[in-house]
Amino acid sequence: MTLTSRKTGLAGLATLGVSALLLAGCSAAPTGTNTTKAASNFLPCMVSDSGGFDDHSFNEIGLQGLQAAAKSLGVKEKHVESNTNDDYAPNIDSLLGQGCNLIVTVGFLLSSATDAAAKANPDVKFAIVDDGLDNEGATGKDGKPTGDGKVDVANGKPILFDTAQAAFLAGYAAASYSKTGVVGTFGGIQIPPVTIFMDGFVEGVQYFDKVKSKSVKVVGWDVTSQTGVFTGGFAAGVEAKTAAQGLLDQNADVIMPVGGPIYQSAAEAIKDKKNGTVMIGVDADVYNTDKSVRDILLTSVQKRVDSGVEAVVKAAASGDFNNTPYVGTLKNDGVGLAPFHDYASKVDSNLSKEIADIKAKIISGDIKVTSAATPK
Known part of the structure; x- marks a missing residue:
């Protein structure tokens, strides 16, 4: 060999x-x-x-x-x-x-x-x-x-x-939960496995705005220009906490960090703020893998590696x-949205049903979720 x-x-x-x-x-x-x-x-x-x-x-x-x-x-x-x-x-x-x-x-x-x-x-x-x-x-x-x-x-x-499919559901949930009308996302490194989450998240927010006649703003990522906030790596640390703080300073009250351990630093920034901001995890159901962030975790976008x-x-x-x-995909259960866990009683009473309906429409093709990084 x-x-x-x-x-x-x-x-x-x-x-x-x-x-x-x-x-x-x-x-x-x-x-x-x-x-x-x-x-x-x-x-x-x-x-x-x-x-x-x-x-x-x-x-x-x-x-x-x-x-x-x-x-x-x-x-x-x-x-x-x-x-x-x-x-x-x-x-x-x-x-x-x-x-x-x-x-x-x-x-x-x-x-x-x-x-x-x-x-x-x-x-x-x-x-x-x-x-x-x-x-x-x-x-x-x-x-x-x-x-x-x-x-x-x-x-x-x-x-x-x-993962754009599951992140779309997360974006919709984030927009529904937001009290400030601003949500945000940032990534580790600007590569397709990261930006695919961010694309789906933004599209989910946009879909919420369309069906609810709302105007929830997304900070940290622009789908059209494919530009946004990145830490330059996947390690927790000052860069990740600073990135999260930047979104918080723009009034975001739901944040989705995309890039492994960087969520840990985002959680620190959120807890320091003490203003009710919540986080969306990625990859695993972070509620099950990291008990330390349960109190601020709305849900997670699951990539079932x-x-x-x-x-x-x-x-x-x-x-x-x-x-x-x-x-x-959502159809073969390779990606999905985790339960709301401790926030189940805090989200809109119709949200879970709306998420289920949107999931079914994505699977059927009635809702198209697109990303430059989508596998075909």
Whole structure:
């Protein structure tokens, strides 16, 4: 087995580019996968991005999916955590050296390292969360992805999510709950897996305004110009708290931070404000993963990375692996809106029914949710 060579400048986002998620022929979530054919020595493995497996977000739930699949198959698993972008290629190499049959990489930032490893090791299966593996993508002058939409490695499978659909529901809920008439969102890094949330959120607010004849303002992201507030990374810290504070200063009383642990700093800013502002989580149902923010959590936009990873691992173990993208949607329950939990009695009494009706219309196609980053 040949270990992949580390690509020059992996740590720089410029070398990563922006992979297009506009993919043709995407598959629905696999169901009823036959795992009886799984070899007892099948070894599924995973590499996190720099957010780590304790991010209460997509790395953590991705690992849960890997572990659930391994338990169901009766096999062991291996996983390794990345601390910086420089760790991606070496971590993949380490797992290759340990005989992994399938390596799942978690996050768009691992695109370059995953693509290189898959090409250098055609006998090993790879899957990546949030990247299309379409010639590693590219970015045009407008900042939009310009990849060709075709998975360029036979042994690589994208695991993608149309989170704009679920974020649309969150935007509608945010607009309904807002007392100030201003809601906001900000992101970690301006890449498609982040902006797809923000696009859907804004469109959901706009839909609320249309059907309710209201005028709720969104700060932090402009869909038309694709410009907004970003921290430059996914770590909690001063940058994330400052970004959240900027939205609060514009009178936003519902905020959706998009980018793993950055929500923790947004929560600090909200609690410092003590004015009744609430937060919307992303990826996991943050109510279940982080009890410390329950008191300010309205709901969460769920990207069920665990379900996608589990399905892909089981398919690979049973010999059903292919490079057709897995795409999570509202229809196949790959994305969704979490319950309102402690805020169930505080939202409008008709909101849950309205959300259910909107969800049904999105699934049927009566409501179109669009984003430059939507998987197709």
